Amino acid sequence: MTKSYKKKRAVGNAVAHVLLVIISIIWLFPFVGLILQSFRSYDSKVEYGGMVDYLIPKHFSLDNYRFLFNGQTNYLKWYTNTIIIAFCVAALQTIIVLCVSYALSRMRFTGRTFLMRFWLILGMFPGFLTMICLYFLLKQFGLTQAGAVPGLILVGVASSGMGYYVCKGYFDTIPKALDEAARIDGATRARVFLTMTLPMSKPIIIYTALVAFMAPWCDYVFASYIAFGHDESYNVAVAMTRWVWTNDYQGYFTRFCAGGILVAIPVTVLFMCLQKYYVEGVTGGAVKG
Amino acid sequence: MGNSVNEIFSTIGKAVKKGDFKTRLSILILGFGQLLRGQILKGVAFLVLEAAFIWYLIGFGGKYFGKLNTLGTVATQKVGRKTVYGDNSFLILLFGILTLFVILFFILLWYINIKDNVKSQEMLAAGKKLPTNKEVFASLFDKHFDKTLLALPVTGIFVFTVLPIVFMICVAFTNYDKNHQAPTNLFTWVGFENFKRLLSFGQSGIGRTFIQVLAWTLIWAFFATFIDYFLGLGVAILINKKGVKFKKLWRTILVLTIAVPQFVSLLYIMKLFANDGLLNGYMMKWGWIDSPIQFWVNPLLARITIIVVNIWIGIPYMMLIATGLLMNIPEDLYESARIDGATGWQMFKKITLPYMLFVTGPFLLTQFTANLNNFNVIYLLTQGKPLSVNLKENAGSTDLLVTWLYKMTVTDTNYSLAAVIGIMVFIVTAVVSLVVYNTLPSVKDEEGFQ
Numbered sequence: 001m002t003k004s005y006k007k008k009r010a011v012g013n014a015v016a017h018v019l020l021v022i023i024s025i026i027w028l029f030p031f032v033g034l035i036l037q038s039f040r041s042y043d044s045k046v047e048y049g050g051m052v053d054y055l056i057p058k059h060f061s062l063d064n065y066r067f068l069f070n071g072q073t074n075y076l077k078w079y080t081n082t083i084i085i086a087f088c089v090a091a092l093q094t095i096i097v098l099c100v101s102y103a104l105s106r107m108r109f110t111g112r113t114f115l116m117r118f119w120l121i122l123g124m125f126p127g128f129l130t131m132i133c134l135y136f137l138l139k140q141f142g143l144t145q146a147g148a149v150p151g152l153i154l155v156g157v158a159s160s161g162m163g164y165y166v167c168k169g170y171f172d173t174i175p176k177a178l179d180e181a182a183r184i185d186g187a188t189r190a191r192v193f194l195t196m197t198l199p200m201s202k203p204i205i206i207y208t209a210l211v212a213f214m215a216p217w218c219d220y221v222f223a224s225y226i227a228f229g230h231d232e233s234y235n236v237a238v239a240m241t242r243w244v245w246t247n248d249y250q251g252y253f254t255r256f257c258a259g260g261i262l263v264a265i266p267v268t269v270l271f272m273c274l275q276k277y278y279v280e281g282v283t284g285g286a287v288k289g
Numbered sequence: 290m291g292n293s294v295n296e297i298f299s300t301i302g303k304a305v306k307k308g309d310f311k312t313r314l315s316i317l318i319l320g321f322g323q324l325l326r327g328q329i330l331k332g333v334a335f336l337v338l339e340a341a342f343i344w345y346l347i348g349f350g351g352k353y354f355g356k357l358n359t360l361g362t363v364a365t366q367k368v369g370r371k372t373v374y375g376d377n378s379f380l381i382l383l384f385g386i387l388t389l390f391v392i393l394f395f396i397l398l399w400y401i402n403i404k405d406n407v408k409s410q411e412m413l414a415a416g417k418k419l420p421t422n423k424e425v426f427a428s429l430f431d432k433h434f435d436k437t438l439l440a441l442p443v444t445g446i447f448v449f450t451v452l453p454i455v456f457m458i459c460v461a462f463t464n465y466d467k468n469h470q471a472p473t474n475l476f477t478w479v480g481f482e483n484f485k486r487l488l489s490f491g492q493s494g495i496g497r498t499f500i501q502v503l504a505w506t507l508i509w510a511f512f513a514t515f516i517d518y519f520l521g522l523g524v525a526i527l528i529n530k531k532g533v534k535f536k537k538l539w540r541t542i543l544v545l546t547i548a549v550p551q552f553v554s555l556l557y558i559m560k561l562f563a564n565d566g567l568l569n570g571y572m573m574k575w576g577w578i579d580s581p582i583q584f585w586v587n588p589l590l591a592r593i594t595i596i597v598v599n600i601w602i603g604i605p606y607m608m609l610i611a612t613g614l615l616m617n618i619p620e621d622l623y624e625s626a627r628i629d630g631a632t633g634w635q636m637f638k639k640i641t642l643p644y645m646l647f648v649t650g651p652f653l654l655t656q657f658t659a660n661l662n663n664f665n666v667i668y669l670l671t672q673g674k675p676l677s678v679n680l681k682e683n684a685g686s687t688d689l690l691v692t693w694l695y696k697m698t699v700t701d702t703n704y705s706l707a708a709v710i711g712i713m714v715f716i717v718t719a720v721v722s723l724v725v726y727n728t729l730p731s732v733k734d735e736e737g738f739q
Contacts, residue, residue, distance in 0.1 A: 013532040020527065024542045027601065031545060033567065034557050051560065053570025096445070099438040107435040115443075122450055124718040126662055126691050129711035130453035131698055133383065137448070158449035161442030188427075189434035217550040221664065225699060237552045241669070244556045253560065260553035271548035272541070282606070283613040286652035 034264075038064055038257035049251025064258035074231055075239070075259060081149050082217060082235040082263075089156040090213035093163075097208050098201075100161040102193050105171035106179060119162045128221055135225060148226045148233035155222055156215070166285035170204040171197065207281030210274050217267055236263050297400065304403045312406040319399065322406040326413070330422040335402050342395045350388035357385035360463065360477045379471035382463070386455055390447075461708035467701065476705075483709045498681045499710075503717070505592070506689045509667075510660040513599045518653060520600060521607020522645060526637070528608070529615055540612070543605040551602070555669040558598055559585070586675055588686035595687055599666055610652065611645065618644055650729040657725070658718050662691045672696075682706065690714045 033055060040057035042049025047059055068075040103109075104116065134155060138144050143151030174197060182192050198205070216223075220237045227233035240259050243252040271278065304312050315322035320335025346354075356362075361376025409419055420428070429437045462478055463469075469476035490496040528539050546554065561567050562584040569581035584594045618641065626636050646653075667673065673688035673696065680686070683701060684693050690710055697707040 009532065013530075016527055016530055016533050020533070020539050023524065024539065027542055027546060027605075030554055030557050030561065030601075031549065033561065034553070051563065051565040051570075053565075053567065053574055055567060055571075096442050100442050103435040103438040109435045115439075119446070121719070122446070122454065124658070124715050124722065125454050126694060126711055126714045128664075128691070128695055128698065129457050129708065129714075130450065132704060133453035133456045134449060136379070136383070137453075155449065158445035161439075161446055162450070188431040190430035190437075193434070214550070218552050218665065220552060220668070221695065237550070241552060241556060244560065256556070260557065264549045264553050267550055268545065268548040272544075275544060278547075279609050279613060283610050286610045286614075286649055 034257050034261060037254055038261050040064075040254045042067070042251045042254050044251075049254040051253055064255045065262075067255055068259055068262065073239075074234070077232055078234050078236050078239045079263070081233065082237075084149060085152050085156065085219075085235060086213050086216040088153045089216055090209045092153070092157040093160040093212040094205060094209045096157065096160050097164055097167050097212075098198070098205065100164045101167035101171050102197060104164060105168045106176070106193075106197075107189070123162055128225075131222070131225055134222075138226060144226050145228065145230040145233060148223070148230065151226050152216070152219070152223055152235070155226070156212075156219075160212070166281055167201075167204050167208055169284055170201060170281075174200055203277050203280050206274055206277040210271070210278055211281070214267060214271065217263065300404050300407055301400070303407050308407065309410060312403075312410050315402060315406050319402045322409065326409055326419060328409070328419060328422065328425065330425050331405070335398070338398055339395075342391065342398075345391060346388070350384060350391060353381050353384035354388040356381045357389075358478075361475050364475050365473050374472060376475060377472045378463075378465070378469075378476045382459055383452075383456055386459065387452060390452070457704075457708045457711060460704055461712055463705055465704045465708075466706065467703060470702070479705075483705050487706070487709050487713070495681045497679075498684050499713075501680060502684050502688055502690055502693055503713070505687070506661060506717070509592070509596070509689060510657050510663075512596050513603065513660040513663065513666075514653060514657045516596065517600055517603030517607055518649075518656070521604045522611045522641075524604055525608045525611035525615060526641070529612065540608070543608055546602055546605045547609075551665050552669055555598075555602075555666065558601070559670050562594055562598075585671055588675055588677065591671055591675060591687050595667065595670055598670060599663075602666065610649065614645060614648055615641070617648075651726075654722065654725050654729065658722060661689070661718055661721070662714065663689065664691050664695065667692050668695070690717070 036055055036057065039060050039062070040049065040052075041047045041059060041061035041063040043061075043063050046061060046063070047057060049064075067073075104112065135144060138147075138151040138154070141147075141151075143154060178196060179192050182196055183189075187195075216235065218237055219235065220241060223235045224238045224241075227235075227238065231239075236259070240256055240263070243256040243259070246252050304316060308316075311322035311325045315335075318336070319339040320332035322332075323329075323335060324332030356376065360378040361381050363375035365375045366373050412419060461483055462480060463476050464479045464482070465471075465476040468474065486494055487499050488494070488496050524543070527533070528536055533539075563569070564581040564583065564586070566584075568584075569578075572578050573581065583590060585591050622640050623636055626640060631639070667687060667689050671685070671687045673685035673692045675687075676683065676685045680688075682693075682703070683696055688696070691714060694707050694710045694714065697703045697710065
């Protein structure tokens with residue numbers, strides 16, 4: 001009895017491991033492919049830089065990486081644009097979300113439920129319905145094309161108050177009795193918020209900042225619309241997407257791979273380091289809805 | 290509701306009938322009463338806001354507001370070689386709406402001012418002291434801290450979300466398209482014309498296209514949500530299984546998909562499945578197929594491929610959530626089930642699945658609505674292609690309502706129709722949310738699993 005049970009279990013485990021290996025191969029394949037192909041030269045004397053029917057390059061070359069930094073394109077500029085946008089959005093959005101969440105979680109004021117319902121309904125409109133209007137508004141202040149970077153920061157931050165759910169859910173779990181005790185001792189609301197609630201909220205602050213930081217790296221819609229036609233204001237997503245959609249003319253594909261890798265590495269490393277907080281935030285948000 | 294309306298009118302009535310001259314004058318000059326009663330900070334704030342309002346209305350907003358009913362009558366013309374600019378319908382609509390909001394805000398401000406005056410007067414009559422300037426200021430960080438915290442976010446949402454959305458809802462009732470572009474041409478109100486066009490199935494109508502896109506949007510959202518959900522749950526259970534080694538390694542590999550920016554991974558996968566892509570290349574080299582499989586060209590195949598690729602994106606996310614939740618299920622439930630001789634499948638069906646569905650109900654709903662609007666996956670993979678002669682207005686076979694909306698705005702500049710589609714997206718999302726939300730087990734029966 002125990003022997004057959006053990007045997008069954010061993011078989012079960014073996015099957016599980018085989019499945020996991022297969023899953024891992026499928027999940028890793030695009031990334032491995034991306035890395036390998038980024039080392040295939042686009043120089044027609046060496047190899048072809050477009051679409052080919054083999055994975056491993058015939059000659060190892062760093063041509064693509066050299067191309068990114070030799071000044072033929074604005075790659076460095078796109079990269080700095082994205083970094084600037086990501087850092088500013090992360091910082092400002094986190095501050096706004098924290099403020100809104102604290103107010104909604106801790107304070108009871110007239111219009112509180114109205115505000116929450118109103119924002120919920122507002123969130124059901126598709127985001128880029130507002131695109132032409134925002135473009136016009138930003139243009140009035142010179143924040144399109146050449147000024148697209150601050151413009152995109154503004155767009156990324158302005159409406160972020162509506163994304164308070166996860167953070168408010170976290171604040172709701174901090175006992176109110178702590179606040180009350182501090183207030184009886186004479187601390188103002190502002191002091192309670194700054195010196196008590198915030199230090200206790202490290203995980204949610206990191207989660208909010210991390211999610212806000214990651215978003216601008218993928219922002220294609222607004223970035224391409226607001227920076228339209230002005231190469232120097234593009235972010236990496238817009239610029240790289242253009243390379244892929246040139247329909248392979250001149251073999252920009254491998255250059256896209258190299259550029260994509262350089263974008264992915266820092267973001268991935270950062271994410272992996274802070275993964276713990278991400279999981280906490282996502283799970284908390286999922287359960288509370 | 291009735292109570293608050295009553296209160297508003299009784300407050301105003303009190304101010305008119307029983308108010309002293311300070312209160313009465315501040316009906317016209319905001320902040321007057323506060324200034325005379327020594328509350329300089331409040332008084333100045335009210336006064337400045339009133340001045341700003343009048344200045345805005347006369348110097349800027351008024352002229353747009355007046356033309357809101359026609360959206361302009363004087364077209365831009367060329368007189369000889371000079372262009373004489375007429376009305377700009379875009380500006381009239383946008384600033385007209387803004388002015389409307391400003392007027393509403395001013396009425397609110399006016400009421401708050403009257404209420405404050407009445408209250409102060411009553412307090413003084415009762416022999417109490419009014420809060421000093423310093424106290425008023427300090428309360429912004431204590432009793433009224435919410436106002437300090439929310440002022441900036443609410444303003445931001447108003448300017449960058451509320452105003453544009455109201456503007457676009459209005460655009461849905463105009464003929465603002467590529468033939469009526471401001472500032473050269475005027476556009477005007479057309480009533481429900483655009484809605485009729487979207488929902489009519491005749492020659493000129495695009496009802497058929499709309500229904501097809503809507504159907505695909507719903508089908509896509511359904512599959513993208515539920516396939517990912519169950520497969521993700523399966524993978525989480527697999528990794529959680531006792532006896533599986535390197536749990537952390539498997540999780541890390543899957544999580545890579547979330548970490549790497551989507552435009553990098555999705556664009557690469559798009560090329561992977563292309564006709565001249567790696568997948569077709571290898572299969573032809575190995576002699577499995579003679580001609581490339583048309584992953585992105587055949588409409589049905591494109592739809593299936595998108596759903597499959599989305600599994601690649603969706604599983605890790607669900608796996609992360611499920612992993613945390615699975616550990617919350619008490620182990621003794623499984624223990625006693627095992628003693629009763631339950632098989633693994635039975636335990637999954639009777640314990641794991643009900644628990645997960647209960648806890649993640651709201652999450653499933655948000656996932657579903659997010660997938661209805663999942664722009665990135667569709668646009669980066671196919672941009673809505675392949676196009677079809679059966680579909681009008683440049684809609685493609687894999688277009689969701691949102692990608693269609695996007696193309697209409699950016700490529701076709703058919704703003705009025707885009708606005709109508711936007712409203713439709715809102716209606717679909719709202720209806721789905723309302724219906725599903727009310728049937729969720731965790732909403733109906735909050736104590737269910739505690």
